[in-house]
Amino acid sequence: MNEERRARDGPETDEEALVGECTECGQVYSLQRGADGTVVPMGTDGVCQCGNDEFEPLSDL
Numbered sequence: 001m002n003e004e005r006r007a008r009d010g011p012e013t014d015e016e017a018l019v020g021e022c023t024e025c026g027q028v029y030s031l032q033r034g035a036d037g038t039v040v041p042m043g044t045d046g047v048c049q050c051g052n053d054e055f056e057p058l059s060d061l
């Protein structure tokens, strides 16, 4: 079978919204993935409140 079904409604976009946490303090953010594959927390300058700029996407939500 080569059938893929997505449970989500709505059109797909180039930007994929996801959730992730800071690798330093664990603060959870809504992340936005850019075309180059990097993720940045929405509503910030690209860094966590603790100053860290690495985030681990959470795929289970």
Ligand SMILES: [Zn+2]
Binding pocket: 022, 023, 024, 025, 026, 027, 048, 049, 050, 051, 052
């Ligand atoms: Zn942090």
